[in-house]
Amino acid sequence: MRKLLTTVLAGFLTAAPALAEKPDDGLVFESAAALKGKTVAYLPIAMGFDLTEAWVTGLKKDAETWGYELTIRDPNWSVDAGAQAFAQLIQEQPDVIVVHPPEIQAYARLIQQAERAGIAVVVVSLKASTNADYFIGPDWYDMAVAQTKSVIEMCGKSKGGSGKIAVMQGVLTNPTSQYGIQAIEATVAESGGDIEIVSNQAADWDASKAHAIATTVLQANPDLCGYVGMWDNMDVGIAAAIREAGKQDTVKLVSSGGGNRDSACANIENGNFATYISYDAAAQARDLMMVVRSVLQNPPEEPGAHPVALYTPLRSIDKATMHSGSCWSLDTLQAYGP
């Protein structure tokens, strides 16, 4: 009896450390090992604004948790500096390059070069003409269709509006503008004369330029009913022009963007924007975090050969549909992760 007790006790004691150890479910250790020590490079248009700061939050958390190295290169809105940084990254041979291209064509060849060098490439938000392994971002065409439909709903002649709308593009070589304007024109044509575009200008993503142009457009078209903008950070300039003209009740501004509270929900609340189409950058941050995990565990055999599209579900926000979860704030995202 005593011997039995000793054996049991001894067995228990030796088993004790094993109990504290995490059980192997057949994947957990293997996947963690696949992430450890890898390198991930992040090359946005620029750091320091809501979208790019949001996207990187998930990667930062994961780099810490799983022990991969995260390199961030900030070309600060310069296409040249971005291309240089990209070329440099290809030399450094990270496992994954996450890139946010400033223009459709700018990085086309560099993406191919990276793929030839065996590096997996993930493109975020702005679709490049060359396909990478993954694309995470909105379908800009669908996005602009949603915006235009929303403005037709408010301004179409059949709905009692004047049927006159204006469009403010950003940078013309950017997919938001390039595919967006085609979508707007096609949707307007489809409306069969219910709506017409009286002004189509570009403001280079600059709120002050947008303000100047919108001021003139509002003067030139006293019966303007709607304005379609292409990015919240620029569209606040249009909103200021509408406010100054005292036309907040008559001119409906339809904007779009990543759904940051300061830029999106705050502007719906104060009446600057009538409708806002959000591509929820916080959700994209989560997508990006997971895609990078996936690529690190299962690196493409031939980078770029089988591009995967993860088009972000779009969310339409207006005063009626806005709820506490419609927007996100960078502070909480940075503190708690996506």
Next chain:
Amino acid sequence: MMATRTRSPLSQEMIVAAIAALLFMAFFLTQPVFRTTDNLLSLLQNVSILGILGLGMALSIIGRGIDLSIVTVMAMSSAWVLQLANSGLPLGLALLAGLLLSIAVGLVNGALIAFLEVPAIFATLAVATLNYGVVRTALLDDNLVYLKAEVPGWFHAIGGGALFGIPNPVLLFALVCLLLHLFLRYDIAGRFLYAMGENPAAARITGIANRPLTLLQYAICSVIGFGAGMILASTIGSVETRIARSTMVYDVILVAVIGGIGLSGGKGGVRNVIIGTALIGVLLNGMTILNTPYTVQNIIKSVILMLAIVADSILNPRDEQTSQQGDI
């Protein structure tokens, strides 16, 4: 002490004024929308920030220098003011901090140029980058700063309000024009600035304190930049610091130079900036009303500006007498 001017039947200033007037008449006669009072006011409002910056640039060029940091000062100091206000500092104090920051940047510019004798173009270029970098990393959380704090109504009125139907930015542009005109025309420092711009060595021999004058010159430039930044910030309710790295400073130089302020210094005045600003304003406004595509606008703008410069070099050819050392 009068600035010497090349007396020719048509100066560049007059050519540009004529082109602006021609364009104005063309739009006036063909576009009913253009000739409304409201549109003409918005035309002025849209170029008033550019005009104010142009005045600062003119000041630096008249003193035989150039201030490439003016747009950076505009963006960074106004962004800092918004951030300070957001963090709970009373608006008055935030404004004072922004003003002091801009003066400091101006004094650094001036000191580099006056005491270390670094050419203005390099000194201000370096300071622009330094100012952007330091303020962005040490003082700002974000590239884009929204005004989130509750501020008194007068602040929004700076850029967004109007007096007697005239938008405040236009009135402020007029005010800066007047102040700078009085300074350049009637203040001793202003007169000395022309002397220094015309011939620094001669100015020095006659006893003008070139170095303190240079400090003053760049400090004023920076303060003008700060003022423009606050108008912009209060109009839109946010500051995008990316503008500091944009090509806007070339537009600002253009407004000053196209109006006839010689890059060699000592020439021109407030009137030249007004004419340059008017040309750009009429062009932009008219083309927006005509809904000219963006790319075409750029072509038209550059062709007209080139015409003005070509016309000037045909009518007022450079020769040994009219060209000066230091002319770019």
